[in-house]
Amino acid sequence: MSFPSDIEIAQINEHDNMKNIERISGLLGLDTEDIEPYGHYKAKISSNGIRKAMKQENGKLILVTSINPTPAGEGKSTVAIGLADSMQAIGEKTVLALREPSLGPVMGMKGGATGGGYAQVVPMEDINLHFTGDMHALTSATNTLAALIDNHLHQGNKLNIDPRRIVWKRVLDINDRALRNSVIGIGGPTSSIPREEHFEITVASELMAILCLSQDLDDLKERISKILIAYTYDKKPIFVRDLGVEGAITVLLKDALKPNLVQTLENTPAIVHGGPFANIAHGCNSILATKLAMKLGDYAVTEAGFGADLGGEKFLDIVTPKLGHTPDAIVIVATVRALKYNGGQKLAELKEEDLNALTVGFKNLKRHVQNMRYYHIPVVVAINKFETDTDNELKLLRTLCEGIGVDVEIADIHHKGSDGGKDLARMVVRATDKESNYTRLYDDAQPTVEKIATVASEIYGANNVEYSKKAENQLKVLKENVWDEMPICIAKTQYSLSDDPKLLGSPRDFTLHVKEIVPKLGAGFIVVLTGSILTMPGLPKKPAALNMNIDNDGTISGLF
Structure with a gap:
């Protein structure tokens, strides 16, 4: 049996x-x-x-x-x-x-x-x-903020937001590779400003991180107000507080x-x-x-x-x-x-x-x-x-x-x-019951490159960190805006200590490849994307959904 x-x-x-x-x-x-x-x-x-x-x-x-x-x-x-x-x-x-x-x-x-x-x-x-309904609330709140940003563009763009430099992304809580890179706003003047959009999965969103790090509603609202959503044409940062909608987004997440x-x-x-x-x-x-x-x-x-x-x-x-x-x-x-x-x-x-x-x-x-x-x-x-x-x-x-x-x-x-x-x-x-003396790996006040190097060498075993041109420019933006005194959240494959999913075991003396650095000011950390990591996964050739069913009594089968 x-x-x-x-x-x-x-x-x-x-x-x-x-x-x-x-x-x-x-x-x-x-x-x-x-x-x-x-x-x-x-x-x-x-x-x-x-x-x-x-x-x-x-x-x-x-x-x-x-x-x-x-x-x-x-x-x-x-x-x-x-x-x-x-x-x-x-x-x-x-x-x-x-x-x-x-x-x-x-x-x-x-x-x-x-x-x-x-x-x-x-x-x-x-x-x-x-x-x-927590995931749905997070999805709705994230996309409501995105809709408010696009509406601001459509209604005259008082904040002078550059549509090419909107960093806030829409989300969906399902693996959907078709939405990684898309174009929205097409259809003429009544359909807002055409621009690129890049969906993430809900659990990779900054609002998810903020929800998990907030102590109460006041803390949640304060963190939401600090979210970086875009840059102006002259590259000045724009935050949720500039739109004045932190209260509305908090309302959607109250439960x-x-x-x-x-x-x-x-x-x-x-x-x-x-x-x-x-x-x-x-x-x-x-x-x-x-x-x-x-x-x-x-x-x-x-x-x-x-x-x-x-x-x-x-x-x-x-x-x-x-x-x-x-x-x-x-x-x-x-x-x-x-x-x-x-x-x-x-x-x-x-x-x-x-x-x-x-x-x-x-x-x-x-x-x-x-x-x-x-x-x-x-x-x-x-x-x-x-x-x-x-x-x-x-x-x-x-x-x-x-x-x-x-x-x-x-x-x-x-x-x-x-x-x-x-x-x-x-x-x-x-x-x-044993003696414990918690020691942190790095100090937030260290430069971002030092924090990345510390995690890369001490935890992963890398002997070098290589930055893409985009990441190098983003490091400059961190310094210019004094955003680098935060902990780092490195995004990488789960299958290896390195950023290469095929490099198994206990690799040493490899290069960690940093392709992008994204400040998450509401969450209070800096996301460092490495290797080929994606913030919107795709479904496999034979997804688990193929095995699921439900009968007329509501009994579900195939859910693992």
């Missing part, structure tokens, strides 16, 4: 075991007026609930990140969810904080972001699809700012809020969600997208200073198959035992451990067990980890739920 699919497991649980959301909020000490239910099993935490929670002391924070993955991903969300369940199972009051899924990967190749097997957040169909409360298959409270991609954005759930998880639990488990070179670094260098609380432990998720992939084994052969490839590929995990240790926070390795892992491979991987002095535990969470993660949970709890 084959193992049931994620959606089959979720649907059985949703029918038999899910608790009403008021009961979940009650576990956190929240009353009915502290939440705003969206049906029976999901809710927004109200402004009253947020204020109430913020008066409590902080619990400990656990950051889950990973090695460089295979194209299918390595179950980092699954481990984060299973770890929270396992910690609850051993008697530790734990709250989970995760990102919201994007319809791009849901309908594309990678899948959703609700975990897998017996470690999932539910209702998984709702969360992976429209959830509470989206409130974190969402759901639960895991084992009824562990989960706050799922915000969803920036980590390869093209900063890759962490909202600061509000993480703060609430710390306030409402003795332990908070959160994850940062993709590998420790992306979401992990960004959480520690961008989010942590704004959060005001350092992770007490870092968990790096590794899989036998991804390490063999990084060691040269072909994707189609990963089910076959290959101890040599595993040994070679271990260098990738070793680098990520070294990188996370730079921040002087205790590190634990969680081996996410797959059915195809052999005893020899698991034994070898454990031995290799012990050889570099890192705590390691096997997690059989996908198949066994919390029963397969209790040893990991105990190890992580012990790690949070």
Whole structure:
């Protein structure tokens, strides 16, 4: 008998075991007026609930990140969810904080972001699809601002905006390569000013980053007012505040700012809020969600997208200073198959035992451990067990980890739920009691080129950074406008420590290619685009959407 699919497991649980959301909020000490239910099993935490929670002391924070993955991903969300369940199972009051899924990967190749097997957040169909409408609100707000900019041009252009230098882009929360480069405004004088437009996916937008970094509505509105939207004909910057529409855009996001409360298959409270991609954005759930998880639990488990070179670094260098609380432990998720992939084994052969490839590929995990240790926070390795892992491979991987002095535990969470993660949970709890002395990688006041060079050399292993002519000109603009004293958010491939997705393992002494540098003044960081990274992905030849269906009773199938 084959193992049931994620959606089959979720649907059985949703029918038999899910608790009403008021009961979940009650576990956190929240009353009915502290939440705003969206049906029976999901809710927004109200402004009253947020204020109430913020008066409590902080619990400990656990950051889950990973090695460089295979194209299918390595179950980092699954481990984060299973770890929270396992910690609850051993008697530790734990709250989970995760990102919201994007319809791009849901309908594309990678899948959703609700975990897998017996470690999932539910209702998984709702969360992976429209959830509470946050993504739609962000899409609408971003495109409303774009419409207001084009309307300003059409109505006389009092601000003297150069249509060729509008940097604000429209968005859509689906992979749609046809919209990467387009022309709008054609059709004559009644259809506005013709100009180029370049769509991004919603989760790469600055408004998504702003939502995830804002503390309250005033902070959200202030950040929105600072957004750089265009330059004039004489190259002076124009901001949202110059249009005077920061209030209107904030209104569209008033509910989206409130974190969402759901639960895991084992009824562990989960706050799922915000969803920036980590390869093209900063890759962490909202600061509000993480703060609430710390306030409402003795332990908070959160994850940062993709590998420790992306979401992990960004959480520690961008989010942590704004959060005001350092992770007490870092968990790096590794899989036998991804390490063999990084060691040269072909994707189609990963089910076959290959101890040599595993040994070679271990260098990738070793680098990520070294990188996370730079921040002087205790590190634990969680081996996410797959059915195809052999005893020899698991034994070898454990031995290799012990050889570099890192705590390691096997997690059989996908198949066994919390029963397969209790040893990991105990190890992580012990790690949070160890000495921690958070050290940031760079200082914001350093020149942008120095910050880029530091991340490139210390985290990626590059020995050179090469800038395109466009990027060099953008560096000059940063200096001229005194915008360079902000953290950097490097956009690069998730499959390699370098900017080349084919350069696997533990590359050293390569060149990082910077093609564009974009100030995100509302978010408060500088985006550095490298290699061939795109802010609007495309769908694969056989998208996941081909497998999805729904019957007349509303039962969905094929959603993983």
